[in-house]
Amino acid sequence: MTGVYLTLFLFFLSSTTVHAKTIDWVVTDFAPYYIFNDQYAGTGRDESVISLLEEQLPNYTFKRVILPSSRTVREVSNPNHTYCMLSLYQSEHRREHIAFSEQASTIGLSPSIAIHKELLHSLKLDPNAQISLKKLLSEYKLTLGISMSRSYGETIDNVINTNADASIIIRPGRDTLASLTYMLKKKRIDILLGYPSEHFYLAKSMGFDDELIQLPLTEASELSFGYIGCTNTAQGKQHIKTLNSALAIIKEQPSYHEVLIRWLPDNLKPLLEQRLQANKNASTK
Secondary structure, X not given: OHHHHHHHHHHHHHHHHHHHXXXXXXXXXXXXXXXXXXXXXXXXXXXXXXXXXXXXXOOOXXXXXXXXXXXXXXXXXXXXXXXXXXEEOXXXXXXXXXXXXXXXXXXXXXXXXXXXXXXXXXXXXXXXXXXXXXXXXXXXXXXXXXXOOOOOOHHHHHHHHHOOOOOEEEEOOOOHHHHHHHHHHOOOOOEEEEOHHHHHHHHHHOOOHHXXXXXXXXXXXXXXXXXEEEEOOHHHHHHHHHHHHHHHHHOOOHHHHHHHHOOOOOOOHHHHHHHHHHHHHHHOO
16 A cells, blocks of 8 residues: 555656646747748747747746737736746736746837838938837828737827827727738838837738838837746746746847847847847946
């Protein structure tokens, strides 16, 4: 009988150890952060960072759980199962249910506008300078495309909400940004608001990225930070400690830097590199 109890104990101990060494990642079909189905499959920014972490933690098993984007944060917040997700924004409400890494897992440029080069030149805008969204709407009277129910930061949201006379096309639906990008291609809108990597990926997928240029906005913050979030359980907190240490290592690797700039247009890569260096210098002071 003692042998049976010993066997059960060893099985329980083994199962607990394996479970503790497994991290369940929530991933979602949202390019260019996760790319599942086209010729660029596997090259998404966030999925690539997860792969770098996996290489850094050979004693851990990484499992990917694909969920619709509408469910991701809800599932990571649910204490019935411990999940982790890359590149989450922190908020007071989220911190009640999610444990976050101290290290930022991804750093990117804040929202920009995409515009046809032809229109840029006709308006005599400087392709190497920031531009004011408010000026584009109120002075140049350009038609703006935005996704419904998406926040772009307090300042930009305020510009959109307080320019009642501006021409703004708001699109609902799951593939909103793709629809708006197609409208930009057909010149049914003049400018499109979104994150630079999203603009670039969609335009490249539609074969007209050479016709566009992206301009950073004066109303946007310089950088956008995303963090690893794990369910706020004992296991999730332990995962965060492990992943935070791994992040500190991979962020010094050239491969991590390559991932961050991979889905940026050429004119914005130097800007991100410049701001990343400035941020690094500031954090070491």
